[in-house]
Amino acid sequence: xxxxxxxxxxxxxxxxxxxxxxxxxxxxxxxxxxxxxxxxxxxxxxxxxxxxxxxxxxxxxxxxxxxxxxxxxxxxxxxxxxxxxxxxxxxxxxxxxxxxxxxxxxxxxxxxxxxxxxxxxxxxxxxxxxxxxxxxxxxxxxxxxxxxxxxxxxxxxxxxxxxxxxxxxxxxxxxxxxxxxxxxxxxxxxxxxxxxxxxxxxxxxxxxxxxxxxxxxxxxxxx
Amino acid sequence: xxxxxxxxxxxxxxxxxxxxxxxxxxxxxxxxxxxxxxxxxxxxxxxxxxxxxxxxxxxxxxxxxxxxxxxxxxxxxxxxxxxxxxxxxxxxxxxxxxxxxxxxxxxxxxxxxxxxxxxxxxxxxxxxxxxxxxxxxxxxxxxxxxxxxxxxxxxxxxxxxxxxxxxxxxxxxxxxxxxxxxxxxxxxxxxxxxxxxxxxxxxxxxxxxxxxxxxxxxxxxxx
DNA sequence: TTGACATAGTGTAGATAAAACACTAACGTC
DNA sequence: GACGTTAGTGTTTTATCTACACTATGTCAA
Numbered sequence: 001x002x003x004x005x006x007x008x009x010x011x012x013x014x015x016x017x018x019x020x021x022x023x024x025x026x027x028x029x030x031x032x033x034x035x036x037x038x039x040x041x042x043x044x045x046x047x048x049x050x051x052x053x054x055x056x057x058x059x060x061x062x063x064x065x066x067x068x069x070x071x072x073x074x075x076x077x078x079x080x081x082x083x084x085x086x087x088x089x090x091x092x093x094x095x096x097x098x099x100x101x102x103x104x105x106x107x108x109x110x111x112x113x114x115x116x117x118x119x120x121x122x123x124x125x126x127x128x129x130x131x132x133x134x135x136x137x138x139x140x141x142x143x144x145x146x147x148x149x150x151x152x153x154x155x156x157x158x159x160x161x162x163x164x165x166x167x168x169x170x171x172x173x174x175x176x177x178x179x180x181x182x183x184x185x186x187x188x189x190x191x192x193x194x195x196x197x198x199x200x201x202x203x204x205x206x207x208x209x210x211x212x213x214x215x216x217x218x219x220x221x222x223x
Numbered sequence: 224x225x226x227x228x229x230x231x232x233x234x235x236x237x238x239x240x241x242x243x244x245x246x247x248x249x250x251x252x253x254x255x256x257x258x259x260x261x262x263x264x265x266x267x268x269x270x271x272x273x274x275x276x277x278x279x280x281x282x283x284x285x286x287x288x289x290x291x292x293x294x295x296x297x298x299x300x301x302x303x304x305x306x307x308x309x310x311x312x313x314x315x316x317x318x319x320x321x322x323x324x325x326x327x328x329x330x331x332x333x334x335x336x337x338x339x340x341x342x343x344x345x346x347x348x349x350x351x352x353x354x355x356x357x358x359x360x361x362x363x364x365x366x367x368x369x370x371x372x373x374x375x376x377x378x379x380x381x382x383x384x385x386x387x388x389x390x391x392x393x394x395x396x397x398x399x400x401x402x403x404x405x406x407x408x409x410x411x412x413x414x415x416x417x418x419x420x421x422x423x424x425x426x427x428x429x430x431x432x433x434x435x436x437x438x439x440x441x442x443x444x445x446x
Numbered sequence: 447t448t449g450a451c452a453t454a455g456t457g458t459a460g461a462t463a464a465a466a467c468a469c470t471a472a473c474g475t476c
Numbered sequence: 477g478a479c480g481t482t483a484g485t486g487t488t489t490t491a492t493c494t495a496c497a498c499t500a501t502g503t504c505a506a
Contacts, residue, residue: 008272010233013305013316049231052314056305080303080318082236082279091275093236095303095316164483181485182465204474205482387454404456405494427503428453 011091015060016047016132018078018098018139019068021106021119022156027172028119029136030068031128035116038088039129043118045136047094060097067117069107074100074155074219078139086131094130098139100155123175144173151192151220154213162200162208163187192220234314238283239270239355241301241321241362242291244329244342245379250395251342252359253291254351258339261311262352266341268359270317283320290340292330297323297378297442301362309354317353321362323378346398367396374415374443377436385423385431386410415443 019030031043046067050059057075065071075097082093106119120126122140125133146152147170156169167183187193192215199207242253254266269290273282280298288294298320305316329342343349345363348356369375370393379392390406410416415438422430 008235009275011236011273011275012231013234013236050234052232052234053307055307056303077302079300080279084276084278206472208483429501431454
């Protein structure tokens, strides 16, 4: 490193991640229980301080792995929160991210017996530490807005899925029901969606066709 | 302050502001010449370190006042840039903002004789320090995108303006020309636009009606 | 005074996209 | 083979977007 930074103020910097998934027709957020003060015992977003040699995205992705046990999922920077009094210990600026985890990538087993982590419905959050409620709200808003003009919802889907499952993802995030035929028309018009030729039998009714995304990981802007 | 933050890493944190204005049918960005290393002598965005007791928005707004001589204009957080090597001195994370200044609010007089500050067309930038080129690009993109679904362009207008002037703002930002009649139809349908009853005479041709925004400062999401 | 020039201002028809809407198909079970 | 349950399919109507050309009002100069 050539020069050093002089006459300056240093700030504690953290990343916090709003990890979304979908289970049982609800949009869930991962919360972790705080052990230390402040807010010891209350729920908070997974997150942590950014080491000096780590990029912001990189740090958020690490948090996702360490605290949520998830890797390789969609992750996007949301907003930076820096009100001077947002942390009672002193100045901590948080760069917030949000992540989308397909339900099949969540290990509920490991999580069930873990009193430190919990998936909570986004519309039924407990009191959260710091300004984390505002962070979750903004993330939910952003996610809902992106449904309208991108293929972001596909990030919630497993490799193969039915159109009904996908529609239900939209409905859960938006909190309103959609017209089945119009929905299918729009989705099938996307070039990134393709029929697998396979079917999915579940229950005592007609099996549904399985579809697949031909560019997994990509989120396209549409229209 | 109750507790202190222990066992942690502190980071230098700055805000940088992409200040846009419009002059002579071009979208301009305010640049300041760096005096110190690194990048001494090259152009950079106005910005500076965030003091411990100052909010991020507040800091960005202060930079805007101190370094651009502008206050009371539209300001929005853009993105946070935190690649570990973006500053050769060491880790500096930048929370970027962008601001929109109506042309009549820019004091070009004071600026003309100031070799340290310059308004530069966004499509003809010189080499910029750090990752500031990427910051400007993202800001321009965001601004252009917002034209489509918000009333953000009105933040460039003086108190009274003609529809042709407004249309020209759209065209300059988007880099393409728009249909006059369709444009006027859309704009006049906005509830926040009202006719002042006055006219504007400029040059040897028909005078144009002057309009006004009835909620200045507000940026509405439309459609 | 009138003709040339420059910008302001106006409406409609066609195309495209969005919204509303109801029945048939396939499977399992009793 | 009748019933329950979810999958799957088109058309009509409505609203929105696009393309497009002429008249109006002022200044200025001949």
